[in-house]
Amino acid sequence: MQDHAIRLGVIGTGLAVERLHWPALQRLKHEYTITAFANHSRPKAEHFANYAGVSMDDYAEDYRDLLGRSDLDAVLISLPIPMNYPVTKAALEAGKHVICEKPAGIDDAEGRKFIELIETFQDLIVLITENSFYQDTARLARSLIDKGALGRLHLASWRTVSQLVPKAGEFSSTPWRHDPGYEGGPHLDAGVHHTAIIRLLCGDVSHVSGVTQDANTTHGGPSDLSLNLKFVSGAVGNYTAGYPELAVPKEPNDLRLYGTEGVMSFGYRQLTVSRPEEPDAVYRTGQVDGGHFNAFVNFFEAIRLGEPVVGTVAQTFRNMQIVLDGLESARRGVVRAIDPYPSELSATALPLWSPVRSDPLFDNPDYVTVEHG
Amino acid sequence: MQDHAIRLGVIGTGLAVERLHWPALQRLKHEYTITAFANHSRPKAEHFANYAGVSMDDYAEDYRDLLGRSDLDAVLISLPIPMNYPVTKAALEAGKHVICEKPAGIDDAEGRKFIELIETFQDLIVLITENSFYQDTARLARSLIDKGALGRLHLASWRTVSQLVPKAGEFSSTPWRHDPGYEGGPHLDAGVHHTAIIRLLCGDVSHVSGVTQDANTTHGGPSDLSLNLKFVSGAVGNYTAGYPELAVPKEPNDLRLYGTEGVMSFGYRQLTVSRPEEPDAVYRTGQVDGGHFNAFVNFFEAIRLGEPVVGTVAQTFRNMQIVLDGLESARRGVVRAIDPYPSELSATALPLWSPVRSDPLFDNPDYVTVEHG
Numbered sequence: 001m002q003d004h005a006i007r008l009g010v011i012g013t014g015l016a017v018e019r020l021h022w023p024a025l026q027r028l029k030h031e032y033t034i035t036a037f038a039n040h041s042r043p044k045a046e047h048f049a050n051y052a053g054v055s056m057d058d059y060a061e062d063y064r065d066l067l068g069r070s071d072l073d074a075v076l077i078s079l080p081i082p083m084n085y086p087v088t089k090a091a092l093e094a095g096k097h098v099i100c101e102k103p104a105g106i107d108d109a110e111g112r113k114f115i116e117l118i119e120t121f122q123d124l125i126v127l128i129t130e131n132s133f134y135q136d137t138a139r140l141a142r143s144l145i146d147k148g149a150l151g152r153l154h155l156a157s158w159r160t161v162s163q164l165v166p167k168a169g170e171f172s173s174t175p176w177r178h179d180p181g182y183e184g185g186p187h188l189d190a191g192v193h194h195t196a197i198i199r200l201l202c203g204d205v206s207h208v209s210g211v212t213q214d215a216n217t218t219h220g221g222p223s224d225l226s227l228n229l230k231f232v233s234g235a236v237g238n239y240t241a242g243y244p245e246l247a248v249p250k251e252p253n254d255l256r257l258y259g260t261e262g263v264m265s266f267g268y269r270q271l272t273v274s275r276p277e278e279p280d281a282v283y284r285t286g287q288v289d290g291g292h293f294n295a296f297v298n299f300f301e302a303i304r305l306g307e308p309v310v311g312t313v314a315q316t317f318r319n320m321q322i323v324l325d326g327l328e329s330a331r332r333g334v335v336r337a338i339d340p341y342p343s344e345l346s347a348t349a350l351p352l353w354s355p356v357r358s359d360p361l362f363d364n365p366d367y368v369t370v371e372h373g
Numbered sequence: 374m375q376d377h378a379i380r381l382g383v384i385g386t387g388l389a390v391e392r393l394h395w396p397a398l399q400r401l402k403h404e405y406t407i408t409a410f411a412n413h414s415r416p417k418a419e420h421f422a423n424y425a426g427v428s429m430d431d432y433a434e435d436y437r438d439l440l441g442r443s444d445l446d447a448v449l450i451s452l453p454i455p456m457n458y459p460v461t462k463a464a465l466e467a468g469k470h471v472i473c474e475k476p477a478g479i480d481d482a483e484g485r486k487f488i489e490l491i492e493t494f495q496d497l498i499v500l501i502t503e504n505s506f507y508q509d510t511a512r513l514a515r516s517l518i519d520k521g522a523l524g525r526l527h528l529a530s531w532r533t534v535s536q537l538v539p540k541a542g543e544f545s546s547t548p549w550r551h552d553p554g555y556e557g558g559p560h561l562d563a564g565v566h567h568t569a570i571i572r573l574l575c576g577d578v579s580h581v582s583g584v585t586q587d588a589n590t591t592h593g594g595p596s597d598l599s600l601n602l603k604f605v606s607g608a609v610g611n612y613t614a615g616y617p618e619l620a621v622p623k624e625p626n627d628l629r630l631y632g633t634e635g636v637m638s639f640g641y642r643q644l645t646v647s648r649p650e651e652p653d654a655v656y657r658t659g660q661v662d663g664g665h666f667n668a669f670v671n672f673f674e675a676i677r678l679g680e681p682v683v684g685t686v687a688q689t690f691r692n693m694q695i696v697l698d699g700l701e702s703a704r705r706g707v708v709r710a711i712d713p714y715p716s717e718l719s720a721t722a723l724p725l726w727s728p729v730r731s732d733p734l735f736d737n738p739d740y741v742t743v744e745h746g
Contacts, residue, residue: 154588155597155615159530161631209582209708211601211609215527215633224528224631226611228584228601236584238599238613242528248636249647252625258534258597260588263621274622335582335706 005030006303007071009096010037011063011087012078013048015171016101020131021076022052024293031300035072038063063087067094074125074303077101080176081189085110085117092121099127099299103192103320104313106182111317111324115342118313125302127309128316131291132196134298134353136361137269140285140368142200142352149273150259156202156229156237158194158255164243165218178219185221186243187323194239194255195319200352201257201266204232204318204345209335210326216245227326233347239322279372286360286367297355310353314342318349378403379676382445382469383410384436384460385452386421388544389474393504394449395425397666404673408445411436436460440467447472447498447676453549454562455479458487465494472500472672476565476693477686479555484690484697488715491686500672500682501689504664505569507671507726509734510642513658513741515573515725522646523632529575529602529610531567531628537616538591551592558594559616560696567612567628568692574630574639576720577605577691582708583699589618600699606720612695652745659733659740670728683726687715691722 008025010017025032034052038060039045045059060066067075067090074097077087085105091098105111118126132138145153164186166173182188199205207230216223226240242248255266262275273281301307318338325336338345360367381398383390398405407425411433412418418432433439440448440463447470450460458478464471478484491499505511518526537559539546555561572578580603589596599613615621628639635648646654674680691711698709711718733740 152588154586154617155534155599155613157532157534157599157613157615159532159611159629161528161530161629207584207706209584209601211580211582211603211611213527213607213609215525215631224609226528226530226601226609228582228599228611230584234586236586236597236599238532238584238601238611240528240530240611242530242631244527244631244633246631246633246636247647247649248631249638249645249653256532256534258588258615258617258619258621260617260619263619265622272622274620276620280622329708333580333708335702335708 005033006300007035007073008032009066009069009072009075010034011066011075013037013039013044014078015174016078017048018051020292021078024289024296027293028296032296036060036066036069038066064090067091067096072096074099082106082181085114088126089117092117092124097125097303099129102128102130102316103188104128104316108324111320112341114313115317125299125309126313127295127299127302128311128313129292129295130196130311130316130319131295132193133200133311133350134291134294136285136287137271138197138200139352139361140283141264141266141271144273145201146352149262150257150264151261153202153233153235153257153259155258156198156235156255159240159251160194160253161242161244161248161251163247164216165245180220183221184323184327185219187221187225187241188320191225191241191323192319194241195322197255198239199319200350202231202233202235202237203347204349205229205322205338206232206345207335207337208322208326208329210330212327212330216243218245219243225326227322232345282371284369294353297357298353301356305356307356310351315350378406379673380408380444380446381405382439382442382448383407384439384448384450386410386412386417387451388547389451390421391424393665394451397662397669400666401669405669409433409439409442411439437463440464440469445469450474455554458483461499462490465490465497470498470676472502475501475503475689476561477501477689481697484693485714487686488690498672498675498682499686500668500675501684501686502665502668503569503684503689503692504668505566506573506684506723507664507667509658509660510644511570511573512725512734513656514637514639514644517646518574519725522635523630523637524634526575526606526608526630526632528631529571529608529628532613533567533626534615534617534621534624536620537589538618553593556594557696557700558592560594560598560614561693564598564614564696565692567614568695570628571612572692573723575604575606575608575610577718577722578602578695578711579605579718580708580710581695581699581702583703585700585703589616591618592616598699600695605718655744657742667726670730671726674729678729680729683724688723
């Protein structure tokens with residue numbers, strides 16, 4: 001009965017679908033068919049119908065009409081953050097599997113409700129598209145760390161500072177980001193990708209302390225956030241993210257991981273491992289996108305083959321917790337211990353995702369290029 | 374009566390004198406005469422006598438014998454950190470002005486005793502050679518900030534990570550650094566220079582939270598320290614310093630200051646100011662050393678002209694406090710408010726030093742080169 005492609009309803013057809021999801025779905029035509037789509041704005045829906053080659057007959061202005069269709073297996077939810085929880089809830093109640101943009105809720109309370117929700121619908125798959133979990137360079141980094149490339153990690157450091165002002169046609173311009181309706185502004189929107197990478201490579205954070213500063217009038221939430229981190233492993237680290245209004249000069253913007261046997265510099269689609277007595281090794285992968293393709297593969301294999309989901313609600317909630325507890329730490333002037341809900345914190349918090357189908361990263365020797373120098 | 378050069382006794386004639394103080398004193402022959410010197414090791418004293426061109430007749434094995442001489446105006450104390458307080462005390466009791474290496478004491482309690490000590494001897498000058506206060510590039514940076522080059526500072530960030538293992542003939546090899554007898558190891562020894570720069574450019578720190586990690590068996594104290602900082606001005610920042618045993622790849626190692634009107638990248642003897650709509654400006658000064666020459670000028674002018682000392686015990690104590698409170702924060706898992714002893718904390722905590730004599734930095738237009746690009 002399950003031989004057909006997954007019949008997907010797309011709820012929200014904005015920039016994230018155009019830039020992130022549709023390019024992945026295009027490469028997965030045997031796995032997914034777009035059966036229906038919803039947007040409160042008809043012009044945006046028409047734009048989507050046009051580039052995705054779907055018929056306006058399958059359009060619904062109200063996502064609840066879409067959920068009422070019996071010919072849908074699953075929905076993709078790509079809406080402003082405050083919609084993630086209520087629309088996922090409605091979709092599960094309608095019996096649909098869900099793949100939903102991050103983060104899992106607007107705050108700690110809603111994140112916990114989100115986890116309880118999926119426990120209620122155990123027969124349905126819910127995957128939060130935290131693409132960083134699935135990014136090939138990140139998976140490669142994790143596999144090198146697992147093999148001992150760095151020895152014992154003792155220090156992690158990441159500073160990322162870049163101008164954030166509304167630019168027409170970019171994510172920065174979407175109105176809900178200026179008055180976001182959730183705490184943390186860009187740190188909960190963009191920053192959770194960074195905490196996802198940090199958790200994938202360093203394990204869970206046990207304690208966080210933060211300082212914040214407001215220096216951007218064009219976005220909601222504090223612009224600067226600096227978090228000191230204690231990891232379950234015993235390592236420590238700092239994550240400093242700045243989204244100022246002013247343009248800043250070129251920044252290094254790499255995560256550095258310092259171990260007793262090596263140092264890793266993790267950048268965008270490139271990583272370098274430096275070990276004593278060895279030439280530096282620069283790795284580049286052939287990855288096709290920021291991880292969305294792989295997320296859809298995981299979603300497909302979870303539905304069809306019963307494979308575990310890596311981007312679970314609980315895992316993406318953990319990414320949020322680092323930001324939210326950091327913000328709370330800054331407000332209250334205290335160090336926060338992360339509440340290990342819904343399960344124990346772990347030094348290898350996140351499984352390293354690998355698909356059942358052939359994985360170019362680990363199965364194709366030509367997929368990763370290495371330069372020594 | 375005070376027309377002669379200051380008759381200086383040198384207590385401790387190790388690497389710091391050879392590398393830092395003697396080159397400065399050589400340029401100040403009209404201001405200083407080395408009249409006596411002490412070292413518990415006669416071979417080290419002979420080495421000093423040789424390069425400094427002084428007679429072994431003026432050598433004392435015990436610094437207390439040196440202090441008993443009536444033909445000394447002042448002493449330079451260049452000893453392991455735990456000796457700074459007791460030897461300064463003995464020198465003041467012997468009626469000598471003191472110029473002493475940083476930091477002012479081994480811990481918070483001794484630092485406070487140090488401040489009380491100099492209050493007891495108000496007729497004598499005490500200058501702690503925190504050369505960073507006097508460094509020309511740092512003074513230039515501060516003058517640009519004072520002129521408004523950055524607008525309102527909102528974020529400061531500095532990561533400095535470098536291998537620290539004993540190397541023959543370098544500071545890293547001196548035995549007292551491996552078993553230092555003071556808390557914080559390299560962070561109290563080397564790190565206080567960084568906190569001096571941070572205070573000079575950003576003002577006082579009001580709150581600090583820290584995490585530490587031990588990953589170096591060759592030095593006492595934690596190897597990694599990451600401090601989140603709240604400044605009196607309202608800005609926030611992070612200072613991460615790592616002294617691992619393992620070699621690390623090239624690091625940026627610049628202090629970045631993010632303001633509402635500009636960004637400064639402050640490096641060693643070079644700084645860059647980036648402002649919107651303007652080409653980046655790269656400044657380099659002609660400074661002759663890390664600031665020791667200027668410190669000796671300040672000491673001379675304080676004794677001869679009654680000029681204020683910038684490198685006071687209280688100011689260098691404040692630098693220490695950031696490190697010591699950061700370490701305490703890490704141990705206890707709390708955010709620490711800096712105790713504003715001996716006076717109020719301030720957003721312009723440190724005066725910008727400028728000599729009575731001509732100051733190349735501000736009086737000679739050729740001394741600073743600026744490249745735009």
